[in-house]
Amino acid sequence: MPVGLWNWVPLFVVLAEGVELDQALKDRITSAIRTQASPRHVPDAIIPVPAIPHTRTGKKLEVPIKRLLQGATIDQAVARDG
Structure with a gap:
């Protein structure tokens, strides 16, 4: 089933100064959510925002x-x- 906006789960993150949202950081975030919360809560996209x-x-x-x-x-x- 295609992902629609109604079930698309973004995660907005504010990065510390000098930190880049590279694939390694995305993988760490995803892994932490999967193991410490639930695989159901893993976001479809991780989006850096200023605030x-x-x-x-x-x-x-x-x-x-x-x-x-x-x-x-x-x-x-x-x-x-x-």
Whole structure:
């Protein structure tokens, strides 16, 4: 069965300064997730990002990111009330 967006699992990572996301690091991340969590949680893609957005209280903004990946506009995905 082809992988659709509804079951595509990305892992966004913020790398330490000077660290490159090469195949060896991807393999270490994948192996750690497979053995310490579950093979079911192994991501389909590991994507480096400069930062993970958080709310003012420190919670990660997972739902808005998911909505953006599903094709929503920024205004549909994020409530911008001050």
